[in-house]
Amino acid sequence: MNAPVIALELQLEDAVxxxxxxxxxxxxxxxxxxxxxxxxxxxxLWTLQGxxxxxxxxxxxxxxxxxxxSERRPFFLTLPREPYTFRGTLLALEWxxxxxxxxxxxxxxVPLVLAPGRxxxxxxxxxxxx
Amino acid sequence: MASTVSxxxxxxxxxxxxxxxxxxxxxxxxxxxAPRAEVIAPPEVxxxxxxxxxxxxxxxxxxxxxxxxxxxxxxxARRRTSARTGITVVAETNVFLSYxxxxxxxxxxxxxxxGRGSVLLTTPAVPTLAGKVNEIAWAIxxxxxxxxxxxxxxxxxxxxxxIRV
Numbered sequence: 001m002n003a004p005v006i007a008l009e010l011q012l013e014d015a016v017x018x019x020x021x022x023x024x025x026x027x028x029x030x031x032x033x034x035x036x037x038x039x040x041x042x043x044x045l046w047t048l049q050g051x052x053x054x055x056x057x058x059x060x061x062x063x064x065x066x067x068x069x070s071e072r073r074p075f076f077l078t079l080p081r082e083p084y085t086f087r088g089t090l091l092a093l094e095w096x097x098x099x100x101x102x103x104x105x106x107x108x109x110v111p112l113v114l115a116p117g118r119x120x121x122x123x124x125x126x127x128x129x130x
Numbered sequence: 131m132a133s134t135v136s137x138x139x140x141x142x143x144x145x146x147x148x149x150x151x152x153x154x155x156x157x158x159x160x161x162x163x164a165p166r167a168e169v170i171a172p173p174e175v176x177x178x179x180x181x182x183x184x185x186x187x188x189x190x191x192x193x194x195x196x197x198x199x200x201x202x203x204x205x206x207a208r209r210r211t212s213a214r215t216g217i218t219v220v221a222e223t224n225v226f227l228s229y230x231x232x233x234x235x236x237x238x239x240x241x242x243x244x245g246r247g248s249v250l251l252t253t254p255a256v257p258t259l260a261g262k263v264n265e266i267a268w269a270i271x272x273x274x275x276x277x278x279x280x281x282x283x284x285x286x287x288x289x290x291x292x293i294r295v
Binding site: 022048049050051053054055057076082083084086089090091093115116121122123 | 172205206207208209210222223224227251254255257259261262263264266281292293295
């Protein structure tokens, strides 16, 4: 049996996806489904991708209560102060905001940058070596 | 703007990361004559702030011509492999940032070296971070050499925190 099709969309305010630590993020979550999902969630998470393995941590889960079959739901959240987005030789840390439909865990996500100056920290950069 | 004012925890004698397995036992047996380092520094420091370190290195019976003290930031990527005999963890490390804190050339026959160093932790850099397998780690590394040959090394982990709000 095929799972019911659900269309998910996540848009950030002003299409900005890079933020200083502790910044406030606004956006809109949209979904369209044949029947109302049992639940909808926003998940703010980071992954620490290593050369071989990946760590994943959900920093915050925001429930979007009483979802209808089709809806447009504005949201705001405050980002944590760390960890920073970075890229190195062996490791890279990336943030993402996911919109997840329950119980099937269908999801869409947008990548975020969280770092001072709103730029991912580049550990390759030779100027870092003093 | 980066601050140079440090209001973190008081300096204290930091604990060295233990050498693994057999080496630890050998070092223990030879404790009286083996080289030994002591590092006194705050256990935590924020990015953008000054980090002050005092150190002392007893040469033991080794002749030492060069001692260096460095603050390093490390990427540590790990891989777990399962087998009937258990889980093996392999780690690869990369130094992404290195600040020289001090460097001394002891007098011939000297029994110990001492010194101090200070560094401003400039940004951008990344704070300490421990995932389940991967890690960003910081440590003060004391290395002793006889001429061009490294003869002794110890790491003293420190925690680097994000920029103070």
